[in-house]
Amino acid sequence: MEKKDPYASLRIKEFNIFLLVRFLLVFGWSMQFIVIEWQVYSITKDPLSLGIIGLMEIIPAFTMALFAGHIVDQKEKRNLLAICIAAFSLISLGLFLLTTESVLSNWSTNTILYAIYALVFFGGFLRSFFGPTIFSLVALIVPKNIYQNAATWSTSTWKTASVSGALSGGFLISWIGVDMTLCLVFVLVMFSLAFTFLINKKPILNKKIGEPMKQSLKAGLEFVFKNKVILGVLTLDMIAVLFGGTVAILSIFAQDVLKVGSEGFGILNASISMGSIITMFITTYIPINTKTGIKMLISVFVFGLSIIGFGLSSIFWVSILALFISGAADGISMVIRQTILQIKTPDDMRGRVASVNSMFVGSSNELGAFESGLAAKLIGPVAAVVFGGTMTLLTVITTGIINPTLRKLDLTKDLEAHEKLE
Known part of the structure; x- marks a missing residue:
């Protein structure tokens, strides 16, 4: 290449x-x-x-x-x-x-x-x-x-x-x-x-224009749930968002755990975003086509570890660093997920696959905020964050074991094939 x-x-x-x-x-x-x-x-x-x-x-x-x-x-x-x-x-x-x-x-x-x-x-x-x-x-x-x-x-x-x-x-x-x-x-x-x-205007690549809605929706769901790579990627991201929703309770850490006030609260929020943005720009220089599945698993695993580190930290700068790393790992996993979905999704199913993706990930944001708030109320904010990070790690390990297709995923041949067609 x-x-x-x-x-x-x-x-x-x-x-x-x-x-x-x-x-x-x-x-x-x-x-x-x-x-x-x-x-x-x-x-x-x-x-x-x-x-x-x-x-x-x-x-x-x-x-x-x-x-x-x-x-x-x-x-x-x-x-x-x-x-x-x-x-x-x-x-x-x-x-x-x-x-x-x-x-x-x-x-x-x-x-x-x-x-x-x-x-x-x-x-x-x-x-x-x-x-x-x-x-x-x-x-x-x-x-x-x-x-x-x-x-x-x-x-x-x-x-x-x-x-x-x-x-x-x-x-x-x-x-x-x-x-x-x-x-x-x-x-x-x-x-x-x-x-x-x-x-x-762009061409409509779907060859089944006018296909009955029930049949179309069934085909889209079947494609996602039968494709181990796409299903694995969506599941990983959903669990990470669902149990790694520290943003929803950051105000509790700022006020009651770290005691850094509104200014510290703003810095904690910004550290996540800065880690994510900087890393996403860096990935334009770093190829992810080789050992793509392993890189996806590692990025989500690092995300889980950083969430646990944030939950256990009582030192402000350590908390900032942990959240920065979580944002960086999340940024890498986002880019990898989008790349996998773009390459592995047929042109005529992009809308339906993207919709399933939004159901997996989009709904998890709101549910994750609810889960974090409920867990913080029941077991305390520190235990809630550590629990969320641990669940993320267990999901990565389980996915890596039971989904070898995702673990061994390498997009090199896919991209080389596309280059020959261009």
């Missing part, structure tokens, strides 16, 4: 446009989520109202996932993404209007709250379409021989936008207010919609 080019996918104009569209969307979405959580708690002063926000989003996202995957595999991807962004712009506009002074002074608190919940619910519905559409579109923009490189840059863009969006949301609330921050989100979404049309 030729020497690896870390900027291979960035030399494709349409992929750069795609990254810009994705950055604007995720930046806006992350900022919007932070602002809405702030606004809802400000008007209710009820912690349960924050939990309801997550519930309103995850219910439609989870229940609609397979249906969305079927639709994505049947439709042209560029236009479908544009439709999703246009619908998201309506949500952003609605949330902006709900936070204006005229609405706040004339509408009752419950009316505003229920309207916000309704828009968040609609956003969860759209979320079920965004993931499969973006996953499928990437495969139509870049050649298969640089899927790993494209997955790295795409995932890095998503993570960077997510972190910077959340940080910006917090600052902008105090600088320009909640309503104007949400207005800015609407503007960003409209820009992303405009840039989307700079991407050309």
Whole structure:
């Protein structure tokens, strides 16, 4: 194989446009989520109202996932993404209007709250379409021989936008207010919609257009559950997210265990994100096509160890280092997972496989937060984190033993085959 080019996918104009569209969307979405959580708690002063926000989003996202995957595999991807962004712009506009002074002074608190919940619910519905559409579109923009490189840059863009969006949301609330921050989100979404049309329409590679939905969904699920590599990767990531959800209880560690206050809380959060972002960029220079399965298992194992280290630490800088390593290991596993899914998924099933992926991983984020909170209440925060890390290690060891197909996975031949076809 030729020497690896870390900027291979960035030399494709349409992929750069795609990254810009994705950055604007995720930046806006992350900022919007932070602002809405702030606004809802400000008007209710009820912690349960924050939990309801997550519930309103995850219910439609989870229940609609397979249906969305079927639709994505049947439709042209560029236009479908544009439709999703246009619908998201309506949500952003609605949330902006709900936070204006005229609405706040004339509408009752419950009316505003229920309207916000309704828009968040609609956003969860759209979320079920965004993931499969973006996953499928990437495969139509870049050649298969640089899927790993494209997955790295795409995932890095998503993570960077997510972190910077959340940080910006917090600052902008105090600088320009909640309503104007949400207005800015609407503007960003409209820009992303405009840039989307700079991407050309893509061919529909599904040869079974018009296939009955029941048959289509059954075929997608059967493919995932019969493919030991894909099922193993999704299971690993799901368990890591489910039991390694330390983010949900970081505030407890900052206040009661490490006693570092709000500033320390911010540093702990940032250390995870920085580890993830830096490592994802580094992976553009490091090949993961050789011994891919082993590298995936090792990265999740290191993630579990670092979570245990964080749970046992009572020294601030050690905790920061442990979380940085956890973010770094998580970043590597994310890139490897996306690469495996892109290479091992047939073109006509990308939407459905991405939907199953979102059901595995997406729902685990919310369930993981619930598990961490419940465990912290029952056995204490330190024991809860150590338990989560231990469960992650046991899952890696078990997967490595019972799934030799994943353990022995090597993508070298797959990528070489794709290079010959290009």
